[in-house]
Amino acid sequence: MIDICKICGLKKDLCVCEEIAKEEQKIRIKVEKIKFGKMMTIVQGINAKDIDLKEITKGLKSKLACGGTLKDNVVELQGSHAERVKAELIKLGFNKESISIE
Ligand SMILES: [Zn+2]
Numbered sequence: 001m002i003d004i005c006k007i008c009g010l011k012k013d014l015c016v017c018e019e020i021a022k023e024e025q026k027i028r029i030k031v032e033k034i035k036f037g038k039m040m041t042i043v044q045g046i047n048a049k050d051i052d053l054k055e056i057t058k059g060l061k062s063k064l065a066c067g068g069t070l071k072d073n074v075v076e077l078q079g080s081h082a083e084r085v086k087a088e089l090i091k092l093g094f095n096k097e098s099i100s101i102e
Contacts, residue, residue, distance in 0.1 A: 021050030023095045030102040043075040
């Protein structure tokens, strides 16, 4: 079965919808203190309709070698990694200008 994009109608290997969507996301990264003095990096603003957030979460967890979860379209990563998360997202094709660290 050929995998066809629902948005543009092209085959998935020719489709650039996700690349375009990546450039349009307004991403906010922040680090919060959680229980027991631990830190958590939170990534918000990625639209799960356009982008495979599960893949992004999986990729970030392996790149940063940390635990993490995807909850209500918000990526939560254990530890304080704001700058590294930003760098990894840029590598994945997200627009540098639209990623802010709070
Ligand atoms: Zn497409």
